[in-house]
Amino acid sequence: MTKNSQDNLDSSVSRISPFANFFKRESSSGILIVFASILGLIIANSPLSKNYFEILKSKLSFDLGFFAFEMDVSHLINDGLMTIFFLVVGLEIKRELSSGHLSNIKSALLPLLAAIGGMLIPAVIYLMIAGDSYPSGWAIPVATDIALALGVLSLVSTKNNANLRPFLLGLAVIDDIGAILIIAVFFSVGIKLNWLLAVLVVVGIVIALKYLKVQYIFVYVFLGVILWFSLYEAGIHPTIAGVILGLLAPSNPFVSKEYIDTEELMDLSTVENVIKTKKIAQGSVSVVEWLENQIHPWTAFLIVPLFAFVNSGIVITSQSISNAVNSPVAWAIFFGLVAGKPLGIFLFTFVSLKTNVGALSGKVRWSEIFATGSSAGIGFTVSIFIAKLAFEDETLQSLAVFSVLIASVTSALLSYLLFRVISLQNR
Numbered sequence: 001m002t003k004n005s006q007d008n009l010d011s012s013v014s015r016i017s018p019f020a021n022f023f024k025r026e027s028s029s030g031i032l033i034v035f036a037s038i039l040g041l042i043i044a045n046s047p048l049s050k051n052y053f054e055i056l057k058s059k060l061s062f063d064l065g066f067f068a069f070e071m072d073v074s075h076l077i078n079d080g081l082m083t084i085f086f087l088v089v090g091l092e093i094k095r096e097l098s099s100g101h102l103s104n105i106k107s108a109l110l111p112l113l114a115a116i117g118g119m120l121i122p123a124v125i126y127l128m129i130a131g132d133s134y135p136s137g138w139a140i141p142v143a144t145d146i147a148l149a150l151g152v153l154s155l156v157s158t159k160n161n162a163n164l165r166p167f168l169l170g171l172a173v174i175d176d177i178g179a180i181l182i183i184a185v186f187f188s189v190g191i192k193l194n195w196l197l198a199v200l201v202v203v204g205i206v207i208a209l210k211y212l213k214v215q216y217i218f219v220y221v222f223l224g225v226i227l228w229f230s231l232y233e234a235g236i237h238p239t240i241a242g243v244i245l246g247l248l249a250p251s252n253p254f255v256s257k258e259y260i261d262t263e264e265l266m267d268l269s270t271v272e273n274v275i276k277t278k279k280i281a282q283g284s285v286s287v288v289e290w291l292e293n294q295i296h297p298w299t300a301f302l303i304v305p306l307f308a309f310v311n312s313g314i315v316i317t318s319q320s321i322s323n324a325v326n327s328p329v330a331w332a333i334f335f336g337l338v339a340g341k342p343l344g345i346f347l348f349t350f351v352s353l354k355t356n357v358g359a360l361s362g363k364v365r366w367s368e369i370f371a372t373g374s375s376a377g378i379g380f381t382v383s384i385f386i387a388k389l390a391f392e393d394e395t396l397q398s399l400a401v402f403s404v405l406i407a408s409v410t411s412a413l414l415s416y417l418l419f420r421v422i423s424l425q426n427r
Contacts, residue, residue: 029300030151033380036305037312037405044313052313069229077310078388083228083242085299085307085381089176090246091292096173098251099286110349110358111170117348118144118171118376119178122340129332137329137390139182140400141336141407143382146172147300148408149375152415164372167360171345171376179382180243187389188236195234202227206248220245237389250287304381311384312405314398323399330403333387337377337407338414345373371418377411379404 043052061070071079102108122141130137149168206223224245232238314320324330349369352358387400 029304030147032301032305033145033147033308036309037380040309040311040313041316041405044315049315056310056313074310077307078385079232079238080228081303082307082385083239084295085242085303086180086239087224087242087246088292088296088299089180090243091249091288091295092246093173093177093243094247094249094251095286095288095292096170098288100170102170102173106359108170110352110360111167112174113352113358114167114345114349114373115171115174115178117344117346118142118175118341118373119344121344121347122336125340126332126336129335130328134329134391134396137333137387137400139179139186140383140387140390140404141333141340141379142175142182143179143379143386144172144175144341144376145378145380145382145408146176147304148378148380148412149415152375152378152412152419153372155416155419164364164368167364168372168376175376176382179386180240183237183386183389184240187386190235192234195230196236198230199227199234199236202230203244203248206245210248210250246288249291252287307381307385311388311401314401316402320398320402323395324402327399327403329396330399333383333400333403334407334410337379337383337404338374338410341377341379341411342370342373345376346370349373365422367418367422371415371422374411374418375415377415378408379411380408383408 043049056074057072059070059072060076096102102111119142123138126138126141127135146169149172150165153165153168202223206220206227209219209223224241227244228238228241231241346366346369349358349360350366353360383404384401387404388397391397391400
């Protein structure tokens with residue numbers, strides 16, 4: 001292999017540094033999400049409000065004679081484009097389980113238990129406040145928006161940031177798994193067995209093609225569309241299609257052929273050829289990491305901000321504020337995220353470390369763990385997503401979204417202030 005091709009390979013690998021790229025993109029994406037949310041709120045409460053909502057409710061239809069399908073713009077974004085977001089979530093989960101912070105039991109136990117606490121306590125708080133009137137919303141405050149949480153963490157600088165970021169990432173990944181299971185189990189209604197069989201058949205085909213090492217992406221895109229539609233018709237939320245495909249993605253090394261000087265390799269003996277190829281493979285990233293690197297920018301900088309723009313556009317009036325103040329749902333979501341998240345994460349982390357069940361690399365203050373838990377109280381994207389599924393009434397949906405926005409802003413400010421105080425104490 002020539003020096004230029006090796007340099008290209010090294011450059012490619014350095015560009016695809018999954019851990020560093022993940023934090024960089026998530027932190028940058030958080031700013032865009034906030035901007036898109038504010039823009040949605042402004043337009044929804046401006047003279048353009050009528051046009052805004054009319055566009056979101058306008059129908060898009062596909063009719064090929066033998067196949068017809070109709071969905072409004074809002075649902076196309078929430079159920080269609082967000083499938084790509086959940087594909088990235090599936091890839092992140094696969095990466096963490098195969099080679100990341102969740103790849104061995106010891107390193108996975110602490111974020112696993114912390115995430116369980118961060119989901120359990122908010123759900124309990126919600127049910128204590130609003131369980132008698134609106135129990136279906138219990139899952140809204142269990143979610144964490146990793147982009148905004150990492151964004152807060154990137155704004156502060158403590159000597160233990162390097163230890164807190166992997167902890168927050170592992171926690172958020174497990175949190176995502178919990179949210180996915182909740183969506184699949186609790187928000188799938190009227191399961192149709194014939195379409196469920198179709199889902200299993202498509203998944204079986206994907207597994208078979210993976211086993212046969214078929215690498216044509218368009219084939220998997222085509223099967224992904226069929227899987228999405230089959231889940232939709234089966235009564236299972238179709239975004240789960242993205243998660244399934246992400247988890248099925250191979251974790252073996254990805255080697256781009258453009259970096260191999262074929263003519264030079266042909267001159268090598270068979271043994272030398274194998275050795276050379278293995279060295280290339282060992283220096284490359286996995287297929288999962290490569291796919292994540294290719295797709296993640298689209299979700300981080302387009303799909304999720306678009307989702308935020310569409311779903312944060314709620315009409316705020318003195319009456320809607322009064323309704324929120326007097327609503328048990330709004331207070332249940334607020335306290336679930338602002339108080340339940342940091343409390344649950346802190347308590348379960350405390351018990352895990354004191355009993356030596358889990359371990360955290362480096363020395364981290366308890367106050368820093370609580371501050372990190374507070375940043376996890378930024379539910380936003382997935383919390384809003386679940387709110388749309390939990391309530392059918394649009395007024396209740398808007399109230400829930402409003403509460404998620406207020407709670408997320410409050411959690412972000414609390415986390416930032418806590419970290420600033422900690423940083424000043426360290427000087």
